[in-house]
Amino acid sequence: METRILGDDLKVTSVGLGCMGFSHGYGKPTDVDEAVKAIRAAYEMGYLFFDTAEIYQGINPDGTTNYNEEVVGKALHDVRDQVVIATKFGIAAHESDDLKVDSSPETIRKSVEGSLKRLGTDHIDLYYQHRIDPTVSPETVAGVMKELMDEGKITHWGISEANEDYLRRANAVCKVTAVQNRYSMMFREYEDLFPVLEELHVGLVAFSPLANGLLTGQIKQSRFGEGDLRSKMPQFTPEALKKNQDLLELLNEIAANHDATPAQISLAWMINKKPYIVPIPGSRHLDRIEDNLKAGQIKMSAEEVAQIDQALDDVPMSDVFGGTRVEKK
Numbered sequence: 001m002e003t004r005i006l007g008d009d010l011k012v013t014s015v016g017l018g019c020m021g022f023s024h025g026y027g028k029p030t031d032v033d034e035a036v037k038a039i040r041a042a043y044e045m046g047y048l049f050f051d052t053a054e055i056y057q058g059i060n061p062d063g064t065t066n067y068n069e070e071v072v073g074k075a076l077h078d079v080r081d082q083v084v085i086a087t088k089f090g091i092a093a094h095e096s097d098d099l100k101v102d103s104s105p106e107t108i109r110k111s112v113e114g115s116l117k118r119l120g121t122d123h124i125d126l127y128y129q130h131r132i133d134p135t136v137s138p139e140t141v142a143g144v145m146k147e148l149m150d151e152g153k154i155t156h157w158g159i160s161e162a163n164e165d166y167l168r169r170a171n172a173v174c175k176v177t178a179v180q181n182r183y184s185m186m187f188r189e190y191e192d193l194f195p196v197l198e199e200l201h202v203g204l205v206a207f208s209p210l211a212n213g214l215l216t217g218q219i220k221q222s223r224f225g226e227g228d229l230r231s232k233m234p235q236f237t238p239e240a241l242k243k244n245q246d247l248l249e250l251l252n253e254i255a256a257n258h259d260a261t262p263a264q265i266s267l268a269w270m271i272n273k274k275p276y277i278v279p280i281p282g283s284r285h286l287d288r289i290e291d292n293l294k295a296g297q298i299k300m301s302a303e304e305v306a307q308i309d310q311a312l313d314d315v316p317m318s319d320v321f322g323g324t325r326v327e328k329k
């Protein structure tokens, strides 16, 4: 299995599994037993890196809360020492469109205990601040991370949607292993952050690497089920689907040259771009989970990656959901 190192020493598979969709964001949660089986099957097929978060929650048909961390913890309980589990703190309200950030030390302390319990583990391998809290300094958050490391509750930490200034200040207090930022062929803003990631030796875990599924080329309509956030995403409006046709055509051509799928090419492009980029595509289907993992085996030369970048610069494409513009100093 292809592996890579995040930060100084966190060994992960070159593709990780984004587990959010089993509980949150894409309509009704998957039945818990089915989700546990699917995540376990992902481990059996070679995934060693799993992504979840405190706020990934949904409601089960019986009205109970579906905690994604519990599902992930159950699936991996007996192979715990062989896998890297990443989770996140710092977003207080999960059902509001308006994310409420809270990274006060007291809240982080409560969050870590809750996550450890739901995951059924005594340590978290990679603990991300889910969003920057403008009321708490990076030094304060990094200080708490240092304490949690000293206590053995976490072994590495990271920041989601990090900008350069915050990353530098946080890293000066406690070594940051990875940033987890939105990054895909449709959202390349964080390429501006590459020099600082290289300087500080910090990995980039790419979330929504398939632009929430658009880059798979398999979504042909703008209607989604109840509770599916894609119905509000700008890349899936009827106009956007039309506008993105040339982009999907480009992906199909590259995919045909590699005897691969558009999803695999979307992932392979970033894996081949930098040795410290690790995408974490999410899927609830085993065939797709397997397809995505195999993207780690596709080789592209630096020249081909550069040609794709150029083509992406030129091809029309719609806006894409979310993402924070990189703040430059």
Ligand SMILES: NC(=O)c1ccc[n+]([C@@H]2O[C@H](COP(=O)([O-])OP(=O)(O)OC[C@H]3O[C@@H](n4cnc5c(N)ncnc54)[C@H](OP(=O)(O)O)[C@@H]3O)[C@@H](O)[C@H]2O)c1
Residues within 6 Å of the ligand: 017, 018, 019, 020, 021, 026, 051, 052, 130, 160, 161, 180, 181, 206, 207, 208, 209, 210, 211, 212, 213, 214, 216, 218, 263, 264, 280, 281, 282, 283, 284, 285, 288, 289, 291, 292
């Ligand atoms: N840090 C953050 O703020 C943040 C934000 C969002 C997400 N995340 C993390 O990133 C992970 C991935 O992001 P994401 O789920 O938002 O977006 P994504 O991985 O870009 O796209 C997921 C969508 O693509 C579909 N899909 C995946 N592989 C496919 C394939 N091979 N062929 C066809 N369709 C495929 C999935 O549908 P099916 O399930 O039907 O296959 C799902 O609808 C999440 O699970 C979560 O762990 C983090």
